[in-house]
Amino acid sequence: GQQLNQSPQSMFIQEGEDVSMNCTSSSIFNTWLWYKQDPGEGPVLLIALYKAGELTSNGRLTAQFGITRKDSFLNISASIPSDVGIYFCAGPFYSGGSNYKLTFGKGTLLTVNP
């Protein structure tokens, strides 16, 4: 079946620490996306990856598209309180014809202690 396994499920860290989370897929992807959801809001795109081996940064965030095309990781350096939220990986599972479903991991809940 179509599965995205995201880990860890939750993290509780001190402000200033670095964070790493990852995602693995049962299928090969052409795109990996990382989203963040703040409480009471919808997910917001952080980083999009389009090429195997690609390493992309967005400020303190760095994400990589695994060389096997079945995994990706997201790193956050020097965490700050506003990094609190749920982080989701997402990728397109083929669903027949020319259709793909953007499927999300179950999320990593990040808590940052000031």
Next chain:
Amino acid sequence: KAGVTQTPRYLIKTRGQQVTLSCSPISGHRSVSWYQQTPGQGLQFLFEYFSETQRNKGNFPGRFSGRQFSNSRSEMNVSTLELGDSALYLCASSGITGANVLTFGAGSRLTVL
């Protein structure tokens, strides 16, 4: 450029009732996708509409339906509500169909009593 707008933001219904949720995509976006978010299951894909046609459907019962209008606005309907339908319903829009980068609205929080 206005974002994705969902209404209502919060609503409470009782079992057996039906509900209609509305989504206005980003101007110019023709694809609208709907997701159900619950603590246990995460974001589950409901369906995608593009140019008024359903292009893709998730694994939800027929009680969940949707439609898209010529101005790309979309509605989803849930009939005969069950307690397990309590969730955050998220709408997302994209410029093209398929699994592209999606821009999400803030969601409609449905509570079924």
